[in-house]
Amino acid sequence: MTVRVLLADDQELVRAGFKLLIDSDPDLVVVGEAEDGAQAVELARSTHPDVVLMDIRMPRVDGIEATSTIMEDERLAGVKVLVLTTFGHDEHVFAALRAGAGGFLLKDTPPTELLTAVKVVAQGDSLLSPKVTRQLIEAFVSRPDQRADPPDLSMLTDREREVLTLVGRGLTNAEIARDLVLSPLTAKTHVSRILAKLGARDRAQLVVIAYESGLVRAQG
Incomplete structure (x- = not known):
């Protein structure tokens, strides 16, 4: 189309x-x-x-x-x-x-x-793959004036928190599956559930949430 x-x-x-x-x-x-x-x-x-x-x-x-x-x-x-x-x-x-x-x-x-x-x-x-995107997110989310109130992650399972952390680091579903020894379909399912639980629109917002909640920290 x-x-x-x-x-x-x-x-x-x-x-x-x-x-x-x-x-x-x-x-x-x-x-x-x-x-x-x-x-x-x-x-x-x-x-x-x-x-x-x-x-x-x-x-x-x-x-x-x-x-x-x-x-x-x-x-x-x-x-x-x-x-x-x-x-x-x-x-x-x-x-x-x-x-x-x-x-x-x-x-x-x-x-x-x-x-x-x-x-x-x-x-x-x-x-999210371009390196400059991750650099920019790291640069500004680490500044106090750029931070929003951290989201509540209590509804996530331990595995879902692991997956969210890897999404925040810019990994694809295939890479997440490899790192956590899961099937690609299972990794995709985890991401879909996280999106639904957190009310996030897409993967870009999951990256923002991962930084704002402290699951992923800015390098340096």
Whole structure:
């Protein structure tokens, strides 16, 4: 099926470049362009895209607030947000992940990687593999002003806490299965149960929870 993409960036030239790239892929199509977060929310409601490519720094309503609004809107269930930023150490990226973004990319990401990322997020997976993502989460979750109240993990079993710890370290289900000597299906089941128990939207939020709860600590 064709993945429907909404572009949100305050720079027209940037949007034009992304549109040209995305429309070049037969599996992707741009269904709308927004120049700020408020317009992104409006267009998301009218076009119901699969993925919103969301810039963080925009006028009126920024990408963080727009992401949070989209994620909390029941009418937009199933819409994923992939955050775009110019700087790998943009302190607002972590806030966007906490708000529900499925991952983030730098704007200078190679074209083929960006196209793949859109498809990965559209399928419901989180874009967590790039090393810079983990570095950024570690850098900002370790700061007192970035921490939220730690979630209650008491409803998790010991095994589920182990799995959550490994998710927080960026491991895939296959890697978790290998480390804990489980079948890949069992590892996937554990992750699904953790998502349900914690009310997390996706794997990206599980990583945030793992850090905020102290299961995984920032290196250094």
